[in-house]
Amino acid sequence: MTPEMVTEIGRQAIETTLLVSSPILGLALVVGLVVSVLQAMTQLNEATLTFVPKVLAVFAAVIIFLPWMLGVLTSFMAHLFISIPNYVQ
Numbered sequence: 001m002t003p004e005m006v007t008e009i010g011r012q013a014i015e016t017t018l019l020v021s022s023p024i025l026g027l028a029l030v031v032g033l034v035v036s037v038l039q040a041m042t043q044l045n046e047a048t049l050t051f052v053p054k055v056l057a058v059f060a061a062v063i064i065f066l067p068w069m070l071g072v073l074t075s076f077m078a079h080l081f082i083s084i085p086n087y088v089q
Helices: 003-042 047-082 082-089
Strands: none
Touching: 003 047, 047 082
């Protein structure tokens, strides 16, 4: 196994991680910004007001995107396992 192969596997793993986590992180970011704008407009500085909507949004996003996320991770792992003979040479 050459250093280039290890680097390529690491790069693919990082890309897959970013691809899988981006919908949930993006939704949490949008919900956080919306709640922050509403807090700034109404001058309500309550910690739970930012926490609860984000938790609910992330939970909903996990339920919605879980089949897609599992498909991406499964295809990545299947490709990795199928490529093991090429890595051993």
